Amino acid sequence: MTSPQKFLPYGRQSIDADDVAAVARALQSDYLTTGPGVGRFEQAFAEAVGARYAVASNSGTAALHLACIAIGLAPGDAVIVPTLTFLATANAARFCGAEVIFADVDPESGRLTAAHLEAALARAGSTAKSARVKAVLPVHLNGHCADMVAIRALTEARGLRVIEDACHALGGRHRAGNDSMAPVGACALSDLACFSLHPVKTMTTGEGGVTTTNDAEQYRLMQLYRSHGMSRDPATFRHADLAFGPDGQPNPWYYEMQALGWNYRITDFACALGESQLGKLPGFIARRRELAAHYDRQLTPLAPVLKTVPGQAGDDPALHLYAVLIDFAAIGKSRAQVMAELKALGIGTMVHYLPVHQQPYYRERYGRQDLPGADSYYARQLSIPLYPDMTEADVTRVVDGLRRCLG
Numbered sequence: 001m002t003s004p005q006k007f008l009p010y011g012r013q014s015i016d017a018d019d020v021a022a023v024a025r026a027l028q029s030d031y032l033t034t035g036p037g038v039g040r041f042e043q044a045f046a047e048a049v050g051a052r053y054a055v056a057s058n059s060g061t062a063a064l065h066l067a068c069i070a071i072g073l074a075p076g077d078a079v080i081v082p083t084l085t086f087l088a089t090a091n092a093a094r095f096c097g098a099e100v101i102f103a104d105v106d107p108e109s110g111r112l113t114a115a116h117l118e119a120a121l122a123r124a125g126s127t128a129k130s131a132r133v134k135a136v137l138p139v140h141l142n143g144h145c146a147d148m149v150a151i152r153a154l155t156e157a158r159g160l161r162v163i164e165d166a167c168h169a170l171g172g173r174h175r176a177g178n179d180s181m182a183p184v185g186a187c188a189l190s191d192l193a194c195f196s197l198h199p200v201k202t203m204t205t206g207e208g209g210v211t212t213t214n215d216a217e218q219y220r221l222m223q224l225y226r227s228h229g230m231s232r233d234p235a236t237f238r239h240a241d242l243a244f245g246p247d248g249q250p251n252p253w254y255y256e257m258q259a260l261g262w263n264y265r266i267t268d269f270a271c272a273l274g275e276s277q278l279g280k281l282p283g284f285i286a287r288r289r290e291l292a293a294h295y296d297r298q299l300t301p302l303a304p305v306l307k308t309v310p311g312q313a314g315d316d317p318a319l320h321l322y323a324v325l326i327d328f329a330a331i332g333k334s335r336a337q338v339m340a341e342l343k344a345l346g347i348g349t350m351v352h353y354l355p356v357h358q359q360p361y362y363r364e365r366y367g368r369q370d371l372p373g374a375d376s377y378y379a380r381q382l383s384i385p386l387y388p389d390m391t392e393a394d395v396t397r398v399v400d401g402l403r404r405c406l407g
């Protein structure tokens with residue numbers, strides 16, 4: 001009888017005793033939310049990625065929405081979003097009333113290239129309900145950065161803003177010029193960068209997100225909109241009759257709503273977990289790279305039926321997901337069949353992602369669109385297990401499972 005093998009999910013968090021102790025300490029402190037832990041985490045995060053400012057929020061989706069608010073995105077504006085991404089990249093722009101122009105992506109990497117961005121810009125007039133393009137949201141799919149040098153050159157020439165969806169890429173570095181590298185999040189070639197701290201990402205706070213920027217005004221706006229558009233800073237008060245007593249002192253109960261904001265606040269105990277995890281991020285990334293190198297080596301002989309996804313030349317990626325592209329027609333099995341067979345072997349897989357332009361909400365808004373690069377990537381894509389607590393034997397088990405399954 002074979003002993004049951006532990007199930008390997010496609011991704012999962014790594015939590016140790018230090019993390020648990022950090023959260024327990026926060027829970028026993030005076031503040032469960034918006035205490036000193038939030039600012040401390042934000043400062044540590046900004047330092048870790050080399051940005052001037054970081055705003056923590058309660059999801060990657062909130063982080064993207066706050067970034068869109070920070071550039072003043074509004075009805076009448078459009079943004080360019082690669083269609084091969086999670087829903088939230090596009091939705092963040094829609095929350096601001098802006099229209100989304102979906103760009104196609106490279107069929108082998110799934111990423112936005114300068115050529116695909118140019119093609120989307122050329123189509124913009126006819127597809128965006130006459131909205132004017134204001135920004136581009138490149139996505140660092142799987143942790144591999146989009147070609148930021150080429151994208152920045154294009155956007156600078158046209159006066160477009162750049163918001164990085166870096167939800168897959170925390171802990172990586174990308175090429176920032178001829179001889180220079182920049183950490184993802186430093187905004188070396190963008191206006192803002194957005195991160196998710198969901199448990200499958202490269203570090204976690206449970207639910208959580210962070211937006212980074214080097215711009216003081218964007219930082220102020222994101223803090224304001226994160227908490228109801230509400231200010232408690234007397235220096236910013238606009239209505240003196242309500243704000244100040246006869247002695248000219250600010251009324252102690254007073255706060256002022258200056259804009260229509262949200263409650264995107266993160267808790268102190270989530271930030272305590274974040275601060276603890278941040279210290280381990282370099283180790284997590286190093287481990288992910290080691291495991292990915294084992295996959296690279298062991299999967300090469302499975303070509304051409306199975307191909308790995310190429311990175312961006314010169315980058316040090318963070319490797320959130322390990323994606324493979326499988327020729328399902330060639331093996332005579334559907335993707336659902338392959339997923340079921342792997343699951344029976346204790347191997348979890350997932351598909352990242354159905355191109356967003358195919359989602360009913362967007363099809364109904366913009367009509368059917370032909371983005372063949374994204375459709376080709378999607379048709380072949382499968383994410384296989386990758387997370388720091390995996391062993392090399394786990395990697396070999398996954399590869400053996402794939403080999404059996406692909407025949």
Ligand SMILES: *Cc1c(COP(=O)(O)O)cnc(C)c1O
Nearest residue numbers: 059060061086088167196197198
């Ligand atoms: C996870 C993710 C998001 C959203 O993050 P949440 O924290 O789940 O809200 C956005 N974009 C991409 C590419 C993601 O992977």
